[in-house]
Amino acid sequence: MDIQTYLERTETRQHQFARQFQVSQALVSQWIHGSVPPIKAVEIERALGGQVTRPEMRREDWWLIWPELAPLYPHLLPPDHPDFKQAA
Template sequence: MDIDQYLSSPGALSVTELRLRMSALGYEVKSNAQIRQWRTGFRSPSEKNCVGLEKATDGRIRRQDLRPNDWWLIWPEMPGAKNRSIKKK
């Protein structure tokens, strides 16, 4: 699920609530506008903030979905990463 799908889903946090939850977890999010930029694809979240989004949404947004072209290189410890790396070589 991407950020837009999450924010549009029933029971999802609002942009403000998502920012506050990420901040409470120790992830730096400058403003609601930053999350809206991620939502529209104007900017992409950093690798660190991909993890923060996953944690803040209890896994509903997955970092693999935010980084579909390179997640296995960034997080090789994740399930499926090793198989993905082998296929891409």
Template sequence: MDLKTYIATERGRAVALAGRLGVSPSYLSQMANGKSPISPERCVDIWRETGGVVTREALRPDDWQRIWPELVEQPYKRRRDDPLVEQSGPSQVAHD
């Protein structure tokens, strides 16, 4: 799922995610709408804070293979057993 869709699907989700990321809701909106670039480090933060629902591939569709070559052999959606996806928190993890 892309970031714009993720924050639009539930009222208050953008404010909550922005708070967990330590950014303003307006900056999160700029990232979601492609007006501000998202660094690889921030992509990992977003991916973790969304429980893997917003993928690194969706956040950086043009260069994710170069940044995270280990993901090339893995399915698009991360599984719950992915060690980088925290199991606690309000977010749900995507399933295959």
């Protein structure tokens, strides 16, 4: 899931999430509407036990940064990627 969905499902406020990851609430808001820096994406994924994943935090380029994840998330790849698979 992405950060916004995580916040909603866990009833966590942006400022609480920000405090957990030692960033500002404004930065969390930017992440929700954009993408998370790769190093922070790894930190968040690990801290939340995979509830929020790197591909969902960097939808526009995750397969370029972490190509080893492509087989795990083929439904999140762009349609022109050779490993793309439609979600069932």
